[in-house]
Structures are given as C-alpha cells and as structure tokens.
Amino acid sequence: ALPPDPGYKLKVTRNGFIDWDSALITVSVGETLNFRIGLQADASSRRVTGKAGAAVDDNQLSGDTPIGEHQIDGLPLNQRKLDPLILQALTANGGAANGALSILGQGLSKEVLTDGLVTSNGYFTQQQPLSKAVSLGALEGVQVIYADPSAEIRDGMTGTINTATRGGTNSFHVTAYEYLRLPGLTAVGRFSLGNTLLHGRNQTGGSVSGPILADRLFFFTNLEILNDHFDGLNRITSPVIADPAGSTVVAANCKATAALCANAIKYIQSQMNVRVPLSQRSLNGLARLDYQFSGNNRINLEFNLANSLAPNGQQVANAASNGGLLGIVRNTRDDSRFVKVAWTTTPGASVFNELRVGLAQNHFFQPATYTTASTGYVAINLEGASIGNASTGSALYTEQSYQLFDNFTASGGPNTIEFGVDYSRSHYFVNQLANDGAYFYSSLTNFASDLGTTTGKNYAYYTQSFGLPRSDLPYKQIGIYGQNTLKLSRKLNVNFGLRWEKPSNPQPKVYNTSYYQTATIASPNLNLIPRVGLAYQLNEKTVIRGGFGYFFTPFYGQLLDALYLGSAQAQQSISINPTQTNSPAFPKVIGSTIPGGVGELIYSSAKLRNPHTQQASLVIERELPWGTTVTGSYINSRGYKLWTATDANLASATKTATYTIDDAAGNKVGAFPLPVITARNDNTY
Numbered sequence: 001a002l003p004p005d006p007g008y009k010l011k012v013t014r015n016g017f018i019d020w021d022s023a024l025i026t027v028s029v030g031e032t033l034n035f036r037i038g039l040q041a042d043a044s045s046r047r048v049t050g051k052a053g054a055a056v057d058d059n060q061l062s063g064d065t066p067i068g069e070h071q072i073d074g075l076p077l078n079q080r081k082l083d084p085l086i087l088q089a090l091t092a093n094g095g096a097a098n099g100a101l102s103i104l105g106q107g108l109s110k111e112v113l114t115d116g117l118v119t120s121n122g123y124f125t126q127q128q129p130l131s132k133a134v135s136l137g138a139l140e141g142v143q144v145i146y147a148d149p150s151a152e153i154r155d156g157m158t159g160t161i162n163t164a165t166r167g168g169t170n171s172f173h174v175t176a177y178e179y180l181r182l183p184g185l186t187a188v189g190r191f192s193l194g195n196t197l198l199h200g201r202n203q204t205g206g207s208v209s210g211p212i213l214a215d216r217l218f219f220f221t222n223l224e225i226l227n228d229h230f231d232g233l234n235r236i237t238s239p240v241i242a243d244p245a246g247s248t249v250v251a252a253n254c255k256a257t258a259a260l261c262a263n264a265i266k267y268i269q270s271q272m273n274v275r276v277p278l279s280q281r282s283l284n285g286l287a288r289l290d291y292q293f294s295g296n297n298r299i300n301l302e303f304n305l306a307n308s309l310a311p312n313g314q315q316v317a318n319a320a321s322n323g324g325l326l327g328i329v330r331n332t333r334d335d336s337r338f339v340k341v342a343w344t345t346t347p348g349a350s351v352f353n354e355l356r357v358g359l360a361q362n363h364f365f366q367p368a369t370y371t372t373a374s375t376g377y378v379a380i381n382l383e384g385a386s387i388g389n390a391s392t393g394s395a396l397y398t399e400q401s402y403q404l405f406d407n408f409t410a411s412g413g414p415n416t417i418e419f420g421v422d423y424s425r426s427h428y429f430v431n432q433l434a435n436d437g438a439y440f441y442s443s444l445t446n447f448a449s450d451l452g453t454t455t456g457k458n459y460a461y462y463t464q465s466f467g468l469p470r471s472d473l474p475y476k477q478i479g480i481y482g483q484n485t486l487k488l489s490r491k492l493n494v495n496f497g498l499r500w501e502k503p504s505n506p507q508p509k510v511y512n513t514s515y516y517q518t519a520t521i522a523s524p525n526l527n528l529i530p531r532v533g534l535a536y537q538l539n540e541k542t543v544i545r546g547g548f549g550y551f552f553t554p555f556y557g558q559l560l561d562a563l564y565l566g567s568a569q570a571q572q573s574i575s576i577n578p579t580q581t582n583s584p585a586f587p588k589v590i591g592s593t594i595p596g597g598v599g600e601l602i603y604s605s606a607k608l609r610n611p612h613t614q615q616a617s618l619v620i621e622r623e624l625p626w627g628t629t630v631t632g633s634y635i636n637s638r639g640y641k642l643w644t645a646t647d648a649n650l651a652s653a654t655k656t657a658t659y660t661i662d663d664a665a666g667n668k669v670g671a672f673p674l675p676v677i678t679a680r681n682d683n684t685y
Contacts, residue, residue, distance in 0.1 A: 368393050
C-alpha cells in the first residue's frame, strides 16, 4: 500500500518488449488503482507512455467521496475545519457550523480515522465540533465512506471518515499560510439586529518537509494557530415570551398580578439582546517520520496534539435565539493527543502486511456558568428559553484509547485475499454532577407567580443530581475479519467478506438490590457482519456497482455512563413535580435530604444489542467529456435493534380523556380518546 500522493509513476520492463512508462499517477485515500498494460514486442530501447485505466474505476466497490489535496487547499472553508469537506459527500447533510453532521440520516459520531487510527471522541453520541485532531494543512486527502466499505472498516452505521496525513519526500518543501477575517468585510448577520458580531480572526500555519536521509528517512511537520474574537447576542424570541421582533416581553402573555408580571418582565427584559464578548483559540501540531529501512519494509511514526478553547464547546450561535450566553466566564477546553507507530512489510511480490499501534487521548472540560441574576445559580427554562444559569455544574470527560490493527493481504491469480484483526481498549473518566438544580416552566404566568415569592411552586418540574461526581468506565472491543476480491473477468469484480465483533461493556461496581437488572450491562457475543459487493464495467466509460452489508454502531461512553450509574447508588438524578411531598420552592435547591418517590433508575435489557443497518446500494458511474464524471446512486438503509427507552414504572391506564376536534369555525368534527396513567408500579421511584 502506498501513502496517498499525486506524484507516483509506474514503469514496466521486460526483455524483448518495449518499456512502458505511466504518466503521473495520483493515489487517493482508500483507492485501488487498476492498470491495463499491453507490452509491444520489440528489441529496441524505445518507451511507451500509458495511463492508469479510465476515469471511471471498475475496482472501486464502496460508495465514497474522495477529497484531494487541491480541494483541501483551495476551497474556502470556515475556520479550515474538516466538517465542511464532509458535506461534499453524496449522503452527508447537516450543519457544519455546530458539528451536527449526518450520513444516511444517522448522526456522524465516532468513525473518524487518521492514517488508520480512530482519533474521534468515543464518549459523546454526536461528535463534538470543537474536536479537531489534525489541521487541514497536514492532510493529504479525505475519503467519506457512506456505503459498502470493505470488511476492514469497523462499525460504519453512521458512515466513516478516512483521512490521510502528508509525508516527506526527497525534496525540501516549506509552506506558510495565513487566513484572515477582516471585520470591515464582514456582513451583518440576519438575526443580529444590525450588529456586527464578527471581529478579527487570524489562522496562521506552516509546514516543513523533506529528507533526513535521502531515499530512506523523511519528515513532515505542521503547526497551526487560531485566534478568533467575536460577540454573541443573547436573544429570547420564544412567542410565549417576546414580540415577533424579539425586542420586548409581551405583557399580555402574563396573567398574574400586575406587580408580579412587571417583576418578571423586568427580569427577562434585562437578558434580551445583550452582547457578550467571546473568543476562541486553538493550537494544532503534527510531526511525522517515514523510514524505508529496506526495499520491502517501511516504518511510520506520528505524533499529534490539538488544544482548543471556545465558548460552550463551540456550540454557540452568534445570535442565540433561546438565551444561554450570559454567565460564560470560561471557555470549554478540548485537548487531544495521539501517537501512532506503523510497520508495513512486503515479504513477497504479492504479499503485504500492515501493523498499526496507536494511543489516543482526549480531555474535554466544560466549565460551569455563573450569572449575576437574582435567582442564583439555578438553571431556569421557560418554554425552551434559558433565562437563568446556563449550566448547573462543570463537567470533565477524559478518554484514553489503545488501538492495535493488523491487516494481511495476499494476491494470487484472480483473487486478492485479505484478513486481519483490530483491538481497542478505551477508558472513560467522567467527573460531572448537575447539583445546582434546574426549574422548568410552561408559561410566563407561572414563572412570574414564583419569581415574586419565596414559596412559589408553579413550575412544571424540577431536576437535580446528587452523589459522587466521578466514574470510570473501561470498554473493550475486538474485531476479526476476512474478505476476498475476485476478478472474474476484465469487466467484473466481486467482493465478499465477513466480520465478527465482540464488545465488552463495563459492569457496575454497585447496584440496586431491588432491581437485579442494574447489576449488569449486557455485551452481545454474535455481531456477525457480512459484506458483498460487485463492480461491472459496461464499457470504457460506464461502470455499474452494487453492494449489500450489515453496519453496526458502537456503544458510546455516554450511554455506558448512564447505565453504569443507573442504579442510583453512587449518583442519583431526580425529577420532581411541585405537588409531590418535599418539593422545593423556587428558587431553592434540595439539600442533602432527597424527597422520597422522585429518584430515577436506568437499566438495560438483558438483550441489549448494538444497533445496525442493512444497506443495499446500486451505483451507475458515467464518464463525460471535459474530464467530468456523473454518478447516480440508490441506497436503501434500514435500521434494526435501534435503542429505545421505556418507562417501566407506569401502571396500566385506568382512565381515558377524550379531546374534541374542532374545525376552523369551532364546530365539532371528531373526538380523540387518550389513555390517562394515574399510578406507578413502584412509588419509591
């Protein structure tokens, strides 16, 4: 296997035949090149220049979007992040600004690879936008795989992002770049009420590469620094609070006494359309060594660090429509590191093996917010708008991941056989406790009624957490796979593979003796993953591809953390209604004595499994003039064993409420009956 690069050439010589030289060849990430070489019999020393196949590739079996160096360097990408590049894939969509990307309708989460090493955070169910393992200035190419990957690729239910870093050559190269945002050229945002919220941004970087020992030892280094200043506009635009322009609180929405309404309006109005100065900084560096210590052996060593500081984990809109910006006094910190060692050997002309060992670490700290509001540090949510403290405590998430991959490939005749193993061991350390409490209100009237008193209980419900904030979660996963790519003819390639995965989930140290289900977290044993694909070259300009396979999603640390603490022994989260005994009066928090009957238990089914999709695809690719190809794709993806939550404590309904359906004139046109649940099976929870 060759590192992705645009500067390769191929030469074929044989006694009695004319030498054959290729033009310059570009090897993209994850690409298999096919050469059709016809040697001409001749005793002279002439040379023939050929090319690598046609513009359409009949060796490609997966559905993917390759992104090369020219796109990475040339496209105008906001903050030079990976997310906007991913949106070039056929099935990718979502908001690159906040990291809410999805592939095939599933939120992109864990499957981000850097030179074969998983470098994305495995704790969160959705990838955090602050995370940026490698700067774009250090990337040679990106491959967005959305369908039918090889058996080597694990998981894959939500797509796989495969990235490759740049390396050194026999020539020295020095690159420097600077990306600027000039305030004078910045447009006013649509929802910023005429304010210019974006200020100066400097993103400075550079790369140096070259030989240490000619033809033997090469190096590549990249360093990038981001310094960004901007303002946030804390807006409250909920129609149950504000007027259509979001400029004032509508007094008619409050039905409490005039004095109580005036007090609540003053409290909320002081938070509307407030500018908050914010900043963002990051440092990202990569160092890479490649050593060709013999003709058939190559060693690769990489080290990367990324430190980022941004408000609220970069999940901040410049104009926040539902509040939440007030009280941000410290930025979220996201620090990541990874080191990788790889040994590639070619012991025979048709045998290849790659061994990769890596260590990745991610440290994510979300500080608490502190407002100067009269209600203190409690969070207040009024119909989706944050009008109190934005968070109820700090949170620290640390992940350490050890990874080992070995892939063996052998070719013989029409067969290319590949098999291997990958093993990963992760450890999540979590320090989080929302102990300041949060009140939720359904109307301005109810909030006004509570704000003006010390005994008010007109909220919808109240939440708070108690207990030990720390937990540690070990998680292991092993995968074994094999596949064969069979070239049945010059036009037809067939691939069939099978993969087996075994996750090992952490087991709780303490559990609830009344509910035995809290003592274990199930780990499936039979995750069998078949994958089949074919490619048929209809003619020199048209290729038809098809495939079918199973694709799983891993157990995320966030889910394991909830189940690990679900027994409510080490940590307990409560949700209490105002009518329940010992419910707090606004804005008080509950002390050390927890009211009875308000605790929550979470446990998994004994048949907990990894969700998976069964995907089928059909792709037609056609070469057009002017160096253009057009691709039509049909992908069917159906999910199975998807995770769901059921409230097991609800008793069977004994009553029915019937709601009248009226037309626009107020006339009854129908009725809608709905069962009403009035009791719990266990009043302790």
